[in-house]
Amino acid sequence: MGLLGAEEWQALGLSLRVAFWATLWSLPVALLAAYALARWRFPGRGLLNVAVHLPLVLPPVVTGYLLLLTFGRTGPVGGWLEAHLGLVFAFRWTGAALAAAVMGFPLMVRAMWLSLDAVDRRLEEASATLGAPPWRVFLTVTLPLALPGIIAGALLGFAKAMGEFGATITFVSNIPGETQTLPSAIYTFLQIPGGEGAVAALVAVSVAVSVVALVGAEALSRAVARRIGMAP
Amino acid sequence: MTLAVDIGHGFGGFTLEAAFEAPGGVTALFGRSGAGKTTLVNAVAGLLGPDRGRIVLGERVLFDGAAGVFVKPHRRRIGYVFQEGRLFPHLSVAGNLAYPARAAGRKADGRETARVVEMLGIGPLLDRRPGALSGGEKQRVALGRALLSAPEMLLMDEPLAALDAERKAEILPYIERLRDEAGLPILYVSHALEEVARLATTVVLLAEGRVVRAGPAEALFADPDLAPRFGLREAGALLTGEVIAHDADGLSEVRVSGGVLYLPQVAAAPGARVRVRIEAQDVILSRDRPEGLSALNILPAVVVAVKQGDGPGVIAQLKVGEDVILARLTRRSAEALDLAPGRTCHAIVKSVAVARGAVGRI
Numbered sequence: 001m002g003l004l005g006a007e008e009w010q011a012l013g014l015s016l017r018v019a020f021w022a023t024l025w026s027l028p029v030a031l032l033a034a035y036a037l038a039r040w041r042f043p044g045r046g047l048l049n050v051a052v053h054l055p056l057v058l059p060p061v062v063t064g065y066l067l068l069l070t071f072g073r074t075g076p077v078g079g080w081l082e083a084h085l086g087l088v089f090a091f092r093w094t095g096a097a098l099a100a101a102v103m104g105f106p107l108m109v110r111a112m113w114l115s116l117d118a119v120d121r122r123l124e125e126a127s128a129t130l131g132a133p134p135w136r137v138f139l140t141v142t143l144p145l146a147l148p149g150i151i152a153g154a155l156l157g158f159a160k161a162m163g164e165f166g167a168t169i170t171f172v173s174n175i176p177g178e179t180q181t182l183p184s185a186i187y188t189f190l191q192i193p194g195g196e197g198a199v200a201a202l203v204a205v206s207v208a209v210s211v212v213a214l215v216g217a218e219a220l221s222r223a224v225a226r227r228i229g230m231a232p
Numbered sequence: 233m234t235l236a237v238d239i240g241h242g243f244g245g246f247t248l249e250a251a252f253e254a255p256g257g258v259t260a261l262f263g264r265s266g267a268g269k270t271t272l273v274n275a276v277a278g279l280l281g282p283d284r285g286r287i288v289l290g291e292r293v294l295f296d297g298a299a300g301v302f303v304k305p306h307r308r309r310i311g312y313v314f315q316e317g318r319l320f321p322h323l324s325v326a327g328n329l330a331y332p333a334r335a336a337g338r339k340a341d342g343r344e345t346a347r348v349v350e351m352l353g354i355g356p357l358l359d360r361r362p363g364a365l366s367g368g369e370k371q372r373v374a375l376g377r378a379l380l381s382a383p384e385m386l387l388m389d390e391p392l393a394a395l396d397a398e399r400k401a402e403i404l405p406y407i408e409r410l411r412d413e414a415g416l417p418i419l420y421v422s423h424a425l426e427e428v429a430r431l432a433t434t435v436v437l438l439a440e441g442r443v444v445r446a447g448p449a450e451a452l453f454a455d456p457d458l459a460p461r462f463g464l465r466e467a468g469a470l471l472t473g474e475v476i477a478h479d480a481d482g483l484s485e486v487r488v489s490g491g492v493l494y495l496p497q498v499a500a501a502p503g504a505r506v507r508v509r510i511e512a513q514d515v516i517l518s519r520d521r522p523e524g525l526s527a528l529n530i531l532p533a534v535v536v537a538v539k540q541g542d543g544p545g546v547i548a549q550l551k552v553g554e555d556v557i558l559a560r561l562t563r564r565s566a567e568a569l570d571l572a573p574g575r576t577c578h579a580i581v582k583s584v585a586v587a588r589g590a591v592g593r594i
Contacts, residue, residue, distance in 0.1 A: 122318055123318055123320060123321075126314065127320075127331070128279075128304070128306045129278075129305050129306070129311065129312040129378075129381075130311075130332045130377065131335040131381050133304075133306050136335055136337075141320060145321070227322070228322030
């Protein structure tokens with residue numbers, strides 16, 4: 001198939017799948033965390049802040065190892081999930097998605113937090129005086145106004161998930177067709193003599209995917225900003 | 233429906249201790265910046281929980297500190313028109329007007345919307361975004377949006393403060409119509425005397441977080457003791473009268489209890505009741521009826537009281553027919569005229585001294 005062999009296509013497809021699900025699942029959680037950090041004052045807020053940012057500063061290998069300890073088949077959470085829901089993370093593509101989600105989480109939360117902070121609270125007050133209960137204020141005012149930042153956060157999370165390597169390889173290893181994402185595949189081909197051609201092709205694909213994602217998200221963000229009347 | 237407020241609230245070295253009642257009509261909260269006006273309306277709206285006290289609208293207790301009652305803002309049914317409009321930037325004008333129905337999870341009442349749109353003259357704006365509206369247009373839309381939330385009361389926090397004189401003049405009649413036609417009690421915050429004089433039925437005078445005086449607008453404006461509070465340059469009593477004719481030379485005749493006033497063209501049909509604010513500094517007093525004078529308005533008056541100020545000025549309170557007017561003059565003149573309670577004299581007012589904005593419909 002031209003530039004890419006079967007294995008490379010597989011890695012690309014897997015990376016996209018992993019990044020897609022990682023982004024989708026972490027989006028609501030990240031939004032909740034961002035909202036809590038931006039709006040609520042509660043005991044343990046500082047702790048939540050640290051926990052959210054931990055994957056950003058920990059060595060990815062450490063994050064991967066901690067995931068393995070927690071979500072491995074013998075880990076406290078992993079064991080429970082397998083026993084009750086039949087859900088296995090260790091050495092599966094779902095584990096790669098979990099690792100990617102965790103690593104992208106701080107980036108997502110930060111972008112959303114900033115955009116929630118930028119929402120004019122006075123508009124939310126106005127909404128309340130017009131009869132909207134708090135959840136409706138959130139859905140009809142806060143969320144639409146923060147949408148550009150939420151999209152930006154999702155993009156950052158997606159990009160991070162596409163490129164995640166350290167935590168993924170530590171947690172779920174590097175199994176072709178199951179957990180071998182683009183970065184893992186590049187790493188593998190780098191170990192093989194004569195693998196430079198495949199590496200070059202994969203690197204080109206990585207760059208292309210990133211550029212498309214960036215440009216697409218930027219365009220989407222602008223379109224939304226225009227629609228909500230906040231474009232510069 | 234009466235709003236009764238008696239609350240105390242402290243923050244950052246400032247304490248508010250205010251009690252007042254707002255009966256029907258427009259109740260103006262008047263005072264300088266920092267007097268606690270916005271804190272008061274925010275407490276009424278439920279955007280702020282006071283430290284203590286009670287807020288009761290009609291039969292409904294909205295806040296009772298002692299009993300632990302605090303009705304959330306979205307359940308208060310109190311419309312709020314903010315100084316900056318606070319239109320939703322992501323919605324069109326039509327979307328903003330439909331918002332209250334959406335907020336309450338009901339269908340918008342098309343007839344009511346059409347009525348409000350017509351009354352405020354915002355039909356041509358419906359498809360526009362708030363960002364593309366002028367300040368005056370924004371405030372009219374904000375007013376319409378608040379009305380469409382089917383409120384039992386309306387709060388207006390300096391709704392005209394951000395507008396120039398022309399835009400103010402454009403919106404004031406709408407608020408007058410609202411007061412006269414909708415019968416909705418309005419709590420109107422302002423530090424602009426002109427607006428208060430035109431709109432207010434009741435005035436609550438605030439200073440440093442305390443109510444200095446509260447009562448019917450005419451009574452407060454006619455009180456010489458309060459003139460410094462209103463601002464000596466602008467203070468002046470309110471006369472009520474009836475438009476009897478518009479003359480060909482551009483003057484309008486308004487009959488007041490003490491005679492006929494000739495004023496620059498009044499924007500009301502003959503027969504309409506109007507309220508005129510005559511600034512105390514525009515009134516000249518004369519012992520005898522002057523002859524050969526350019527001023528058109530010369531009304532016989534009786535001195536009720538003379539109030540000494542700190543400086544060289546005094547304020548005389550005079551009865552003109554059933555109405556009261558104030559005149560500001562120097563102490564020297566007051567002594568020369570021998571002004572004392574009971575003395576008769578003539579109050580002279582130049583027609584052109586009465587600004588158009590000083591005449592409002594009632």
